[in-house]
Amino acid sequence: MALLEIRNLSVSFATSTGRFHAVRGIDMTVNSREVLAVVGESGSGKSVAMLATMGLLPATATVEADMLRFDGRDMLTMSDADRRKLIGRDISMIFQEPIASLNPCFTVGFQLEEVLRVHLGLGARERRARAIELFQAVGIPDPEARLSSYPHQMSGGQCQRVMIAIAIACQPKLLIADEPTTALDVTIQKQILDLLMKLQEDTGMGLIMITHDMGVVAETADRVVVMYKGRKMEEAGVLEIFEAPKHPYTRALLSALPELATGDRLPTVSDFIDTEALAGGA
Template sequence: MTTALLEIEDLSVVFGKGERAFRAVDQVSMTLNAQDVLAVVGESGSGKSVTMMALMGLLPSTANISAKTLRFNGMDLQTMSKKQKRQIIGKDVSMIFQDAMTSLNPSFTVEMQITEVLKTHLGLKGAAAHQRCVELLELVEIPDAKNRLKVYPHQLSGGMSQRVMIAMALACEPKLLIADEPTTALDVTVQAQIMDLLRRLQQERQMAMILITHDLGLVAENAHNVAVMYAGQVVERSVVPQIFKQPAHPYTEALLAAIPELSIGQARLHSLPGVVPSQYDRPSGCLLSPRCPYVHEACQQPVPLQASPFGQVRCVYPDISAVKRPETMGVSA
């Protein structure tokens, strides 16, 4: 039996205390095997980035993090010391952050920022570090790599900045790469180039990758498995391409229905009524129930993950493709 590279079970992140406490991540569970690509999708504020930041240990002290299991490559991330964790995070687990234009330090050259990674985790200095920096920039297809090392972030385009971020993330040849909206603020052509680069490097280096995205097109082209998040919870886990053919959760169905290419000829894009619940109006049962077209009395109670045709779903209906619309079922919308 193959041991999972990453195991997350019942991870929760709460900001604040008492009446002002906000549960940004609510008992999230994910598993990722070596060399697999997992896409985490959902609208802004659904908890995708916070989940990964909790894994990386990058959340502020105001965050209260708890988990039943938080294990990487067989090692328990919750019980190891800070020193031990620093030897893993940034080396075996690395992350490409949203918006490279603001993620790079404007006060230091490209070479200084990449060298810091190499010095911290591999102990490289001087000529060895310089040569490795050149190799990394060439790896991510930055032309004139030697001269590009001398420039500051403001002298780079958005696409070039993103390639530098990828070079930094790959500097220590990680086993797991987390790409958080890697094509944010880039034009369509550059987006395609960046995703082609990430796909090639993931396959060549046999890395596992977690792709955080809003773009379901990227999911279809790059991912093996999918976790759909809503209001801090994983509401569906499935596989590609079956999730596109047979979504098991109403929220996944709504995300797919909102793809512009599927709405050609319609007056407007499909959307769910209402808004995502805040910390003050979270339903006691299914968090989607106030907006769901299939809502049922059973939805007023907490709904656990259960088996679905291609994975797991947090819904009273394990297969919504077999469910009739509310007006024919006699239930309220």
């Protein structure tokens, strides 16, 4: 049985001129101990699809699906109270911008310990010990002292590690990492990716890696879902995606990678296919 099963997921938003459809008819599954990469250009609906699964979209969003099941439980019929118990404990998410996601008014230690209090019911002493343990696990130096720091007192890489510590605090069965290395320098990017892969291997959790970086996909993923303008273009194993992509958009996406470019001008996807026709007919 798949850990997460999504069938025909669609998401639209109310606007002043009608409804904007951000995700259209997405099917997706992820298993325990599997890394699923969700790739595509900015605005392709990657993050929206996962936020819909988490129930974290604003009231202007309408989410529809034929199936949304986690670990055998139907999330479409689940009560709000049951969903709140599930999200943050069994399903957790690392958001794109760690500094923006952390509350600037509270120490990082308070924010981490709050998760342990709400979801696990730990006492003050237990929370403190577990928080130090988590900071050690994600490689934050001098963890006991760092618990008293505010987000603005930490670097981008350290804030990302705090976000990872919060996300794994309750040992989730599924972790969604939304562009976890965005805005970090190359050395820190590798450290964060290595950390995530080690945590995934050690705990056996399922991992969904949302990214537009095909290098990250090649290093981490077992399977890949390729999205464009809210639709799924292709799904395949990572080797198949790179060696024998079937969909024209996937081939164009790979052909437009800077490291494969030749000549004086970087190519774009639209150089290879009619993207407007693709969006209308996919």
